[in-house]
Amino acid sequence: MTKEMLAKAEVLIEALPYFQRYAGRTFVVKYGGHAMGDAKAAREFAEDIVLLKAVGINPVVVHGGGPQIGAMLEKLGVESTFVDGLRVTDQATAEIAEMVLSGAINKQLVGWIASAGGKAIGISGKDGGLVTATKLERTRRDPDSAIEQVIDLGFVGTPETVDTTLLETASASGMIPIVAPIAAGVDGQTYNINADTMAGALAAALGAARLFLLTDVAGVLGKDGALLTDLTPSQIGELEQNGTISGGMIPKLETCVHAVEAGCDAAVVLDGREAHAMLLEFFTARGAGTLIRAD
Numbered sequence: 001m002t003k004e005m006l007a008k009a010e011v012l013i014e015a016l017p018y019f020q021r022y023a024g025r026t027f028v029v030k031y032g033g034h035a036m037g038d039a040k041a042a043r044e045f046a047e048d049i050v051l052l053k054a055v056g057i058n059p060v061v062v063h064g065g066g067p068q069i070g071a072m073l074e075k076l077g078v079e080s081t082f083v084d085g086l087r088v089t090d091q092a093t094a095e096i097a098e099m100v101l102s103g104a105i106n107k108q109l110v111g112w113i114a115s116a117g118g119k120a121i122g123i124s125g126k127d128g129g130l131v132t133a134t135k136l137e138r139t140r141r142d143p144d145s146a147i148e149q150v151i152d153l154g155f156v157g158t159p160e161t162v163d164t165t166l167l168e169t170a171s172a173s174g175m176i177p178i179v180a181p182i183a184a185g186v187d188g189q190t191y192n193i194n195a196d197t198m199a200g201a202l203a204a205a206l207g208a209a210r211l212f213l214l215t216d217v218a219g220v221l222g223k224d225g226a227l228l229t230d231l232t233p234s235q236i237g238e239l240e241q242n243g244t245i246s247g248g249m250i251p252k253l254e255t256c257v258h259a260v261e262a263g264c265d266a267a268v269v270l271d272g273r274e275a276h277a278m279l280l281e282f283f284t285a286r287g288a289g290t291l292i293r294a295d
C-alpha cells in the first residue's frame with residue numbers, strides 16, 4: 001500500500017460513523033473555476049464525490065468557471081468587468097458564459113465523474129424547470145451622501161424559484177447531478193448566475209446537510225491573514241462592513257448566510273486544491289476551512 005493510499009484509508013476509517021449518520025442526506029458542493037485548474041486536485045475531487053455517493057450520501061455539484069469564461073471573452077475580444085465579485089453581463093457575455101459553463105466545463109466534470117467510476121448527469125438551471133431566474137437588483141450606498149445607488153449588472157440573475165424534482169429523481173436513480181449556474185427568466189432571457197449563489201439556492205431548497213464552497217484559499221482569512229475557523233451571519237456582516245472580505249468572497253459569504261438561514265444545516269468555505277479537503281473537513285475531527293452556522 002502506498003503512503004497516499006494509507007492516508008486515504010485512515011480518513012475513511014475515521015469517517016465510517018459519519019457516513020452512517022448522513023446516509024440519505026444531500027451535500028451541495030460548489031466547485032469553483034479557480035480550484036478546477038489543478039488536474040490532480042480535479043481527479044481527487046471527482047473521486048471524493050463518487051465516494052460520497054457510494055456511501056449513501058446524495059452529492060449535488062454546482063460548478064463555476066469564472067477564469068475560463070474570462071479567457072474565452074479575451075479570446076473573442078469582449079471586455080469584462082466585475083462589481084462586488086459579479087461579472088457585468090451583456091447579451092454577448094451571457095451567450096459566451098452559457099457556452100463555457102453549460103457546454104465545456106459541465107461536460108468536462110461529467111467526464112471526470114465517469115472516470116472516477118460514477119454516473120453523472122450534466123444540466124443547467126434551465127433543465128427540468130430547475131431554476132427560474134430574475135434580474136439581480138444590486139444597490140450600493142454612496143459613502144458621502146449615504147444615498148442608495150442602483151448598479152445595473154445587465155443579465156446577472158438570481159434564482160427566483162427552485163424546483164428540485166429533477167435533482168431528486170436523478171439522485172434517486174443513482175446519478176450525480178452536475179449543475180451549471182445558468183438559468184432562464186420567465187421571459188426566456190438567459191441569465192448568468194454566480195455559481196456560489198446558485199449552489200446556495202439549491203442547498204436551501206434541498207434542505208442540505210452541508211453546502212461546501214470549494215475555492216482557492218484555505219477559507220475566510222482575517223485581517224492578519226489567519227484562518228477564521230467558525231463564523232456566524234452577524235460576524236460575516238461585520239467583516240463585510242470593515243473591508244476584511246472583498247471580491248468573490250462577498251457573494252460567497254452572502255450565499256452561506258442565505259443558505260444557513262433558509263434550511264441548510266451548515267456551510268463551509270475551503271480549499272478545493274487541497275487533497276480530499278471535503279472528506280477531511282466533514283469526516284474527521286481535524287476539520288478544514290471556515291464553518292458557517294446560523295447565529
Ligand SMILES: Nc1ncnc2c1ncn2[C@@H]1O[C@H](COP(=O)(O)OP(=O)(O)O)[C@@H](O)[C@H]1O
Binds near residue numbers: 216
Ligand atoms: N478575507 C478573505 N479571505 C479569503 N479570501 C478572500 C478574502 N477577501 C477576499 N478574498 C478573495 O476571494 C477569493 C475567492 O473568491 P473567488 O475568486 O470568487 O473564488 P471562486 O472562483 O473559487 O468562486 C480568494 O482567492 C481571495 O482572493
Ligand SMILES: CC(=O)N[C@@H](CCC(=O)OP(=O)(O)O)C(=O)O
Binds near residue numbers: 031097196
Ligand atoms: C454573475 C457572475 O459573476 N457569474 C459568474 C459565473 C461563474 C462563476 O461564478 O464561477 P466561479 O465560481 O469560478 O467564480 C461569472 O460570469 O464568472
